[in-house]
Amino acid sequence: MISHVRRLRVALALIAFGSLTLVLGTVGSPRSRADTKPEHPIPEPYKQSPPSHFECRWADAPITLDGVADESAWKHAQAINAFHVPWLGDKARVSRTATTAKLLWDREYLYFHAEMEDSDLFADITDHDGDLWKNDVFEIFLRPDSEKSGYYEFQVSAAGTKFDAFYPKYAPNSLAKQSKIGAFRMESKVKLNGTLNKRDDTDKGWSVEGRIPWSDFLRTGGRPVAGEKWKLNLCRFDYNANWKDAELSCVAPIAKKKIPPFFHQSEDYATLAFVGPDATTAKPFGIDKREPLTTSTVAGFPDPPPPFVAVRALDKYRPEFPIRAEPIPGTRDLLVITQPQPYGATQMWRAAYAAGTTTKDAVKQLDTPNGGTAYDIAFHPKFAENQFVYIGWNGATPGRKGKWSTITRYTMSKTAPHDLDPKSAKTIIEWESDGHNGCAVCFGSDGSMFVTSGDGTSDSDTNLTGQRTDLLLAKVLRIDVDVPADGKAYSIPKDNPFVGQKDFAPETWAYGLRNPWRITFDAKTKQLWVGQNGQDLWEQAYLVRRGENYGWSVVEGNHPFYPNRKAGPTPISKPTVEHHHSEARSLTGGVVYHGAKHPDLQGAYIYGDYSTGHIWAVKHTGTKIEWHKKIAITTLKITSFALDPDGELLICHHSAPGDGGVYTLAPNTAKHAGTFPKKLSDSGLFDSVKDHRMKPGVIPYSVNAPFWSDGAHKERFLAVPEGTIQFKRSGGWDMPDKTVLVKSFALEQNEGDPNSRKWIETRFMTKQDGEWYGYSYVWNEAGTDATLVDSAGLDRTFTITTAAGKRQQAWHYPSRAECMVCHSRAANYVLGLCEVQMNKDHTYPNGRTDNQLRVLERLGLLNVAWAGEVEGAVKDATDRQQPDQREPKPTGMLPFAPAGLKKLADPYDKTQDLTARAKAWLHTNCATCHVEAGGGNAQMQLDFPTEWSKMRLIGTNPVHQTFDLKDAKLIAPGSPEKSVVIHRIGQRGPNSGQMPPLSTTRVDVLGVELMTEWCKSLKKP
Structure with missing residues (x-):
């Protein structure tokens, strides 16, 4: 007590x-108090408090x-x-x-x-x-x-x-x-x-x-x-x-x-x-106050707007995180799969469908068995007679270990309230699967059922099922559910392509799939389409044909993935359409449209992307693509497409109640975004383009470990017209809408002479409506302005004078899609705007030198979730927030002083620690791809926070080419001549295996020297 x-x-x-x-x-x-002396006598009572x-x-x-x-x-x-x-x-x-x-x-x-x-x-x-x-x-x-x-x-x-x-x-x-x-x-x-x-x-x-x-x-x-x-x-x-x-x-x-x-x-x-910090309690700041930036015109898009926009199909019905909505045949109702929370157990609802007045009619909720996740809905072609509904789902199955993908048949009552009877559940087909589950289902024109399955894992085909033919995994399956046979709830159609071949599961219609997400069969065109989530760099959609092999995981779409893995016995077919992760990152398969509202789209397969919200349409004749184009840019998280009772498009938006719901497409009445700056002088970011002098509200910054850009001089700036930056201890920071990141490149016309620098390119990265976009500007010869580069990019050659004579310097202005290869989702789109790069001193135009993080903090530009950042100090529940006490206050103050935050070493500063320099070089030049979900499929994890022992780098066997290096390792301790990584960073040119693969045509000589020295310092096994 x-x-x-x-x-x-x-x-x-x-x-x-x-x-x-x-x-x-x-x-x-x-x-004892005896014999005390009056030392320090008691003062008189005070007169004023x-x-x-x-x-x-x-x-x-x-x-x-x-x-x-x-x-x-x-x-x-x-x-x-x-x-x-x-x-x-x-x-x-x-x-x-x-x-x-x-x-x-x-x-x-x-x-x-x-x-x-x-x-x-x-x-x-x-x-x-x-x-x-x-x-x-x-x-x-x-x-x-x-x-x-x-x-x-x-x-x-x-x-x-x-x-x-x-x-x-x-x-x-x-x-x-x-x-x-x-x-x-x-x-x-x-x-x-x-x-x-x-x-x-x-x-x-x-x-x-x-x-x-x-x-x-x-x-x-x-x-x-x-x-x-x-x-x-x-x-x-x-x-x-x-x-x-x-x-x-x-x-x-x-x-x-x-x-x-x-x-x-x-x-x-x-x-x-x-009190503070302020000028009286702190040393002078690099920048005293945040200047308003009201002149930026970097908003919207420079290209014509797409022809369609997303609008709500059902305004009053806004279900929580809908995954799938499908019209119930013979009615004006929908059967809808929702989630109370993202990635939680699913529920199914019947919803009345009437334009403008729709409300959710939760007469009965059907929970997915055992807390599983339902993905798809298909009604039997003879639903009017048998009332059969098929649900594809994944989850635990009583009496079995692990998770299983299952197609379950239910019977819907013919009379109101038209319930799905849980007691009628009958398993049609199932297979063990824990990730990339498939479970999409549809019926062909002959009444046969098509079912998708994935590779059953969550990354890189860990179990090597993609090219196995004897399993139900990684396939499009075709079965007959009307004529059960051999003790199963289905039989095998005799015209399936691999019937009678002992090495094939007879249910196989096509194989080599990773994570198929949605399948549809169009009765008019007789086309079977499957959308697929890609792995590192590519998303695909396939016009599926009988017996084809789509190559996973030997290839990812049309590109090598693990070329040394054993392929299946049939040739690998290319995807019908594919998208780089610069424009799509989680593809959602769609439907073939034949509605009356949009004649130009009739007969087109319409699909989209969960991550970007972009929507495309492709018209395929059956032998070739007739046309293929982006038709909408939305902010939706698209989980499925469907056709309503009138044949018009429905789109499920996977978001919280009030925001999520069911959408459709409407003609886009917006005009061309003509205000987007075609020249730097139009951007509102420069006080003087000729002098490369920015507006006061545009903040210069630098990084600890710059990316190698063929020796070009670079200057960087940050423009945040509105809002604040969400500071995070790891990864790129979250920036507010309308942010513009500016980076300009200059080449020395006389090599080694900084006074001969000439601006050649300026790049913008800008965030609009929650998405990042990249643009390049090419400078004119006079150095007075720069013009926006077309979306396809540009190539130029510059003549550089050296001590040995003149040389030609190739320079590539990236396409708008290429910008997003490095500025990827895995990197959170921004590369230099992170703790480890920004934690450094910078000299500002006013001549003051200050730590950049301290400056951003002072300007009120940071939004810091302080309690979350110091969570490591919490030992038990009594150390956390207690009930009925003061709540955390919003703060723009860093969690620790800059000296207590992480920072990268300068790879080119030989006075700094060799190992720290090597790690910084790898982080900057390699980790944008070689990080989880970053696009590099060598299984390396090269970002700064990853410990050396967990990078899968030192002493690790290559999973791809060895470039004829004897006893090759990714990094062979003490032996740079056996190290594939060092070999590749020292190469340039087509088919050389150069790393990094983009944005460079010259070897980073000092970088190769650094990595070689570091490799030699490692103890040989």
Whole structure:
């Protein structure tokens, strides 16, 4: 039980005697009070109340805990010396002995210092959380929210012993029932000016200097924000052998209540305001304030808008996270699969369909068996007769291990409310699968059922099922559900392509699929289409033909993936259409349209992408593509397409209630976005294009480890017209809409002469409506302006004068699709805007040098989820946010000082650590692809946070080409001549295997030297 509970009990026992002095002076008194001397006489009552409002100011310089407080930061702290005895009514007075306290704060800590006059140093308790109030002790009480009752108590005695506690509630009459919550990490250092516990000498005093991490305050929302006010009491227990009673003093106006005065009376605490950082408490900033940027015209798109936009088909019915909607034959209703939350168990609903008035009719909800996930719906061709509905789903199956993909048949009642009868469930076909599950189902014109299956894993065909022919995995299956045979719920159609071949599952119609997502059969064109999610770089859609092999995982679409893996026995067929991840990243297969509203789309297969929301249409004659084009740019998360009862398009948008729902396409009436800048001078970002001088609101920045760009000089700028940047400790930051990242490239016309630099290209990366887009501008010969490059890109050659003569420098201006290859989803689209690259000093146009993170923080550009970033400090639930306490405040302040944040080494600075330089080079030049879902399929993980031992790099066998290197490894420790990575970064040209594969035609000589030196430093096995 806490020490103050015992003290309170004594006080309550003695209150009947009216002996306040006795309570405060004798409890825990260390000695006899006989023969005392009047040292430090009791002062006269004060005439004016001491101040009760104090400041905790910003510490912008480091503080070393030594008890002295002689660092420069303390010079700016407010001296708090209003220690007094306030509860004595008209006898209230200042304390006998002087105490001066100071408080400071920064991103990580609350700092405190107290200098105390004391002629008798006494502290004999050494147990943490012991009864320190029986010793000379300094106390801090903090109540973060005056509307919430939780508060903290911290104590340090003259012996350096500590006490720390959080109390969720102050209730004097029930304090004995409370105990402190959680652990703390307070640090302190005591300095004595005298001799501790020597009772017959005369001492001068003592001081304490300490710090408390803000993570200790997570229970009440954590760190304060500048300008916030908390409640405070600073207290002191002072024992003296010459006094009759120990003296208690504090800075808060503790009033006399029905019980004796008590330091826990948090309703009486003083006010503490957190000040800074500002110009008076911090060193000068690189940029003083955020200048508004109102001139940017980088918005919209430079190309004609697509012909269609997405609009709600059903306005009043907005289901949560819909996956699939399919009209119920013979009705105006839909059967809809939804999720209460993303990736959760699914539910099925019947919804009335009537344009403009549709509402959800939840007459009965059908949960997916065993909490599984339903993916698809198909109605039997003779539904009017048999009422059969087929659901494709994946999940646990009773009595079996693992997860299974299953096609289950249900019967729907013919009469209202037209329920799906759970008791009618019958398994038609199933296979074990845990990822890439398929489960899409449709019927052909002859009544046979087509079913998709994936490779059954979640990455890179781990189980090597893609080219196996003897399993049901990775295929389009074709079965007859109307004529069961051989004890199954189906039979094998005799015209299936591999019937009778012992190495093939007879259900196979086509094989070599990774993760098919949606299948459709069009009765008019007799076309069977499957959309497929790709792996690293490519998304595909297939016009499926009998017996074809689509190559996974030997190929990804039309591109090598694992070419050394064994292919199936039939030739590999190419996809009908495919998209690089620069424009599609999670393809959703669609339907063939024959509706009346959009004649130009009749007969076209319409499909889209979950991640980008883009929608395409392809018209295929059966032998060739007649036309193929993007028809809509939307913000939808597209999970499925369907045709409504009238044959018009339906699109499921997988989002939360109110946002998600069912959409369709409508003609786009928007005109060409003519304001998009065709020249840099039109962008509104430059004060002077000729001088490459930006508007004041456009912020220059640099990076620790620049990407190799054939030796070009680069300058970078950040324009954020609206909003703030979501700071994250790992990966690229999340930028607000309308952000423009600017990077300009210059080549030295005379090699080695910086004065001969000539601007050749400027690139914009801009975020519009939640998506990133890249654009390039080519500079004119005069260097006065630059013109927007067409979407296909551009190639030029520049003549460079060198000591050996003249050489030709090829330069590629990337297409708009190529921009997104490196600026990929895996990299969160932004490359240099991240902690490890931005944590560096930069010299700004005003001549000041400052840390870039500190500057962005000062400008109010950052939005920091502070509590999440310091979650590692949490040990158990009692350290986390507690109920009914102050909540975390929105903050733009970094979680730690820049010195405590991560940063990349400069790969080209030989004074820095060799290993750190090598890791930085790999992170910048390789990790945009060679990271999870980044596009590189060598299984390497080369991003900075990954430990060397987990990179699958050092001593690892190549999974692709070895380039005829003897005993080849990706990195052969001590042997760069055997290292495939070093070989490839030293190559350039077609079919050379060069790395990086894009944006470079010259070898990074210094980079190769670095990686070679690092490889040699590794110990050979």
